[in-house]
Amino acid sequence: MAAKRVVVIGSGFGGLAAAVRLQARGFEVHLCESLPDPGGRARTFHIGPYAFDGGPTVVTAPFLFEELFALAGKRMEDEVRLLPVDPFYKLFGPSGEELSYNGDPGFVLPQIERIHAPDGAGYLAFLEAARPLLQKGFIELGAEPFTRVSDMARVAPDLVRLRAYESVYTFVSHHIQHPFLRQCFTFHPLFIGGNPLKASSIYAMIHLIEQRWGVWYPQGGMRALVHALVSLFRDLGGAFHLSTPVEQILVEDGRVEGVIAGGHRIPADAVISNADAATTYLRLLPPSATPKKTRWRLERARYSMSLVVWYYGLATDRVPDALVHHNIVFGPRYAELIRDIFERKVIADDFSLYLHVPTRTDPSAAPPGKTAMYVLAPVPNLSARIDWDGEIERLQARVLQFIEERFWPGFRQFIEVQHRIDPFYFADDLNTYLGTGFSLEPRLTQSAWFRPHNRSGSIRGLYLVGAGTHPGAGIPGVLLSAKIAEKLVVRDLGEVTSHA
Numbered sequence: 044m045a046a047k048r049v050v051v052i053g054s055g056f057g058g059l060a061a062a063v064r065l066q067a068r069g070f071e072v073h074l075c076e077s078l079p080d081p082g083g084r085a086r087t088f089h090i091g092p093y094a095f096d097g098g099p100t101v102v103t104a105p106f107l108f109e110e111l112f113a114l115a116g117k118r119m120e121d122e123v124r125l126l127p128v129d130p131f132y133k134l135f136g137p138s139g140e141e142l143s144y145n146g147d148p149g150f151v152l153p154q155i156e157r158i159h160a161p162d163g164a165g166y167l168a169f170l171e172a173a174r175p176l177l178q179k180g181f182i183e184l185g186a187e188p189f190t191r192v193s194d195m196a197r198v199a200p201d202l203v204r205l206r207a208y209e210s211v212y213t214f215v216s217h218h219i220q221h222p223f224l225r226q227c228f229t230f231h232p233l234f235i236g237g238n239p240l241k242a243s244s245i246y247a248m249i250h251l252i253e254q255r256w257g258v259w260y261p262q263g264g265m266r267a268l269v270h271a272l273v274s275l276f277r278d279l280g281g282a283f284h285l286s287t288p289v290e291q292i293l294v295e296d297g298r299v300e301g302v303i304a305g306g307h308r309i310p311a312d313a314v315i316s317n318a319d320a321a322t323t324y325l326r327l328l329p330p331s332a333t334p335k336k337t338r339w340r341l342e343r344a345r346y347s348m349s350l351v352v353w354y355y356g357l358a359t360d361r362v363p364d365a366l367v368h369h370n371i372v373f374g375p376r377y378a379e380l381i382r383d384i385f386e387r388k389v390i391a392d393d394f395s396l397y398l399h400v401p402t403r404t405d406p407s408a409a410p411p412g413k414t415a416m417y418v419l420a421p422v423p424n425l426s427a428r429i430d431w432d433g434e435i436e437r438l439q440a441r442v443l444q445f446i447e448e449r450f451w452p453g454f455r456q457f458i459e460v461q462h463r464i465d466p467f468y469f470a471d472d473l474n475t476y477l478g479t480g481f482s483l484e485p486r487l488t489q490s491a492w493f494r495p496h497n498r499s500g501s502i503r504g505l506y507l508v509g510a511g512t513h514p515g516a517g518i519p520g521v522l523l524s525a526k527i528a529e530k531l532v533v534r535d536l537g538e539v540t541s542h543a
């Protein structure tokens with residue numbers, strides 16, 4: 044019997060993983076990517092002699108990638124080398140405080156105790172309290188589909204017992220008192236588009252994922268990982284179509300029939316959309332196919348913030364000693380800055396930053412004698428009414444002045460090339476609703492069953508992977524969404540007639 048055909052829309056990590064999984068299972072997979080290069084948020088910007096990781100820089104839970112290679116009978120370490128990052132992060136407070144952490148409490152505790160002695164015991168208590176969150180939220184439920192209300196009802200008692208209704212900030216504050224240390228152990232939701240003051244305490248598990256499986260960086264940059272997945276998919280026999288935007292998902296009698304991609308009709312038994320969940324329902328499906336209720340929910344959902352990222356190619360390899368690979372610099376306000384970004388939706392005068400300096404782990408991340416780095420600032424999404432260009436330029440001037448004063452005298456004189464992405468990049472190039480960095484905000488009321496499901500409840504044969512669906516943004520989350528989609532497609536597809 045001819046193989047059943049699956050079209051995957053988008054080559055972010057979620058789409059690539061779903062494509063590899065289903066091709067390895069014997070389906071005939073076509074992966075359509077609208078851009079000329081793969082990876083979505085994890086794509087690479089090549090500017091002059093420099094290559095910049097466009098988005099993610101922190102690899103956690105590497106076993107989720109290893110599984111993909113194992114499905115094809117390969118070993119990941121033969122294809123991509125993951126380098127350990129140590130320390131995981133260095134965090135800088137507004138009053139000169141500093142904390143570097145890794146997976147060794149013996150390294151972290153003395154630093155915590157120097158800042159606020161009682162918080163040493165508090166940190167250990169926080170790790171202990173977060174352990175059941177990791178167990179339940181990631182290990183037990185991370186790869187489970189939440190497509191029926193009964194799936195949610197089943198876990199509700201656990202969520203109550205684990206106090207998942209509390210925010211990450213409240214959860215951490217039960218154990219840690221010092222304001223800077225609270226920032227250090229509550230910023231993680233920002234990495235997946237969440238507001239630490241609102242994101243469910245379940246997301247405190249991110250710190251434990253790092254502790255348990257480490258923080259890694261692919262030698263040669265994120266593109267090494269993206270290209271290894273593309274090769275894996277092609278070697279399995281998958282068809283990868285770059286510069287091929289899916290213009291429409293075709294639906295007949297409530298069932299997916301295929302897609303129109305690059306002007307051509309590709310019939311399919313199933314379609315897996317790795318495009319933003321809101322984009323999928325509001326723009327890629329014919330309006331009559333999306334139920335009004337779904338449309339209403341997506342239009343009123345709470346969306347994550349956006350980002351401005353400036354990429355700098357520097358004519359020096361003399362990076363100041365203070366900077367490590369992953370640097371997080373907190374501004375003078377924490378909670379109020381978060382409210383400016385998520386609620387008041389303004390670009391404030393102050394900022395918090397993430398500085399990515401990959402040459403600290405992988406010297407080959409820049410040409411010899413040079414540095415390739417990026418500076419990231421969270422900003423509101425496009426629902427804000429802002430003079431974007433003017434505000435972002437003024438923000439950049441303040442950020443550069445700050446970098447020179449705090450870390451790197453004369454930084455500007457080393458800049459050889461630069462590039463910027465902003466909310467319009469996410470909206471226009473990546474096709475993301477409201478130009479968010481991470482799709483729907485991860486709140487309890489937008490998680491698990493409350494998030495757009497991995498299998499559409501209204502259109503048979505349509506599946507979703509990626510940041511906007513369950514379990515959510517971040518590389519581990521989107522890889523898990525692909526694992527769930529695979530389970531669902533395999534479970535369902537016997538009922539669908541083959542087009543091949």
Ligand SMILES: Cc1cc2nc3c(=O)[nH]c(=O)nc-3n(C[C@H](O)[C@H](O)[C@H](O)COP(=O)(O)OP(=O)(O)OC[C@H]3O[C@@H](n4cnc5c(N)ncnc54)[C@H](O)[C@@H]3O)c2cc1C
Binds near residue numbers: 055327
């Ligand atoms: C700056 C930044 C830094 C981050 N840092 C980290 C980090 O360090 N660690 C971490 O774990 N996570 C990080 N994240 C989050 C993580 O990168 C994302 O959640 C994840 O990569 C998103 O993957 P995805 O599967 O949702 O697909 P996406 O990366 O969103 O890709 C979707 C793809 O679909 C394509 N597409 C859209 N519409 C169509 C269409 N109609 N036809 C064809 N193709 C289409 C797009 O072009 C895109 O290639 C970061 C995100 C950003 C933005």
